Amino acid sequence: MKKAKIAIIGNGSISHVHMAAYKKLENVEIVANCDINEKRAKEYAERYGIPHTYTDYNEMLKREELDGVSVCTWNNVHAPASIAALNAGVNVLCEKPLAMNAEQAQEMVDTAKKNKKLLMVGFVRRFGMNTKVLKDRIEQGELGQIYYAKTGCIRRVGNPGGWFSDKKRSGGGPLIDLGVHMIDLVRYLMGKPKAVSVMGSTYSLVGPRSNIKGIYQYKSADYSDYNDVEDFAVGFVKFDNGATLVVENSWTQHIKKDYLYLEIYGSKAGATMEPELEIFSEKNDFLTDEKPVLEPAFVDFQHNFDKEIAHFVDCILNGTPCISPGEDGVELMKILDAIYKSAETGHEVMVG
Ligand SMILES: NC(=O)c1ccc[n+]([C@@H]2O[C@H](COP(=O)([O-])OP(=O)(O)OC[C@H]3O[C@@H](n4cnc5c(N)ncnc54)[C@H](O)[C@@H]3O)[C@@H](O)[C@H]2O)c1
Incomplete structure (x- = not known):
């Protein structure tokens, strides 16, 4: 072998x-x-x-x-x-x-x-089974025309510090760290539309709050409390298929609880992928809520990495087409750059 x-x-x-x-x-x-x-x-x-x-x-x-x-x-x-x-x-x-x-x-x-x-x-x-279930349903036309998505990963106190909060080494805060996953998922589910225009705001008013006691705080391996990145970022993205995305991410914010959400809406049905996969539609004049059954082990962190890495090796050894090519990373970086630029200038940014 x-x-x-x-x-x-x-x-x-x-x-x-x-x-x-x-x-x-x-x-x-x-x-x-x-x-x-x-x-x-x-x-x-x-x-x-x-x-x-x-x-x-x-x-x-x-x-x-x-x-x-x-x-x-x-x-x-x-x-x-x-x-x-x-x-x-x-x-x-x-x-x-x-x-x-x-x-x-x-x-x-x-x-x-x-x-x-x-x-x-x-x-x-992209390698989670929840992503696969929803993507297949979208490709089969069950959601109809997708026109809107909103997503976010919000932490109350969750700045990892160290290189993560040092802009020279990270490029930014929660937007580039967490937002990158959320925006990519939405693009991937929608069939990879290109962003055409972006509005964004970032704020650094709360601070990392590593002083907070009474909770467990994740700290990166080479921790220091140096911080010159945003606490919070919000973006409004218009795509070339006419759809709109609203995305928000924070590492520190005065909210009650951390939460993760991804909602996607089409002309025939809507769905949530986070906090759990559910599909909302109508059948025979009744509203229906549907929850695909998935073992937690098929959507957990290590499972997704196992699939991603097995795919990388398969691409190398067998020339299998890659489902997460570098080109998609470029499109994502264009969106992140535009959110940061819009936050800086206060204006809408057109994405080339
Ligand atoms: N896909 C995900 O869900 C996910 C989750 C966590 C982290 N990440 C990404 O993984 C990367 C690493 O994150 P982490 O949490 O493991 O950070 P980490 O700080 O725990 O590890 C990073 C390591 O890189 C090393 N390093 C830095 N410069 C190097 C160089 N020039 N040559 C060799 N090693 C060098 C550091 O010494 C450190 O050991 C980041 O880009 C992060 O965004 C992805």
Whole structure:
């Protein structure tokens, strides 16, 4: 059996979820790992029995014969690490967001094309079974013409700190971190319309509030309380299929409870995907609510990563068309750039 030789660049939190998924695949051999934090890289190698460990991905790419890499670094390293890998002839699965902005993301896609290698973006929620159920129903025309979606991921106190809240390394706050998933899901469900115009606002009035006691606060691996990103962002996006999206995300906000929602409305039916999958329509002059039955294990975090990573390996080994290509990461970055630009200028931004 041909095995894909894989390396992991960036050995923090999410890389463990990638590794758990790779470990389930017989057609994968993890040959190397790399992190600028040498202690973390060595511990990672020891834990997973990885033979070669590096602190410089360029050195790793020079020495190792690789078929693919997972890029699991801070956001500002996504583009340089992916471009270096693609230029070394290696296929890339890059975590979301694809890059810090659309220009960088486009350069990544161009580099993949030039080298005839795969650039896949980690839009992991596309691999959930709830997404599949709803997407199939939409494709079969059950929702009719989709005209409106609203979505958000709202946290009361949930700024992870460290690189996440340092704009030079993250590119922004909850919009680029959480909003990227929500906006991508809506685009994916709608059949990937392109954004034509965007209005957005961001606010940084509440602050990260790491002082709050009495609750569990998630803090990133290399925590510091430096913060120069937004607390909250809201966007209003018009697509070329005529549909409108309203998206809001926060890391810190004076609300009662954290919540996640995704609602999508069509001429024949509406649906929620979060907090749970439900479809609302009418039949024989009666309103009907329908709830597809899904085992929690088929929509959980690790399940989605297992599917995403199995798909990446399948694309590499068998040339299967990628369902989450880099091009989609570019379209998403255009929307994020436009929300940030509109927030800065106070005006509507046209998306090219
Ligand atoms: N798909 C998802 O649902 C999901 C969830 C969490 C995180 N992520 C994404 O994964 C990425 C990593 O997030 P995390 O939570 O694991 O962060 P983390 O801070 O836990 O890990 C990031 C690691 O990257 C390393 N790193 C930084 N620069 C590097 C370089 N030049 N070369 C090698 N290693 C380098 C850091 O030392 C750190 O160990 C982010 O882009 C984040 O947006 C995605």
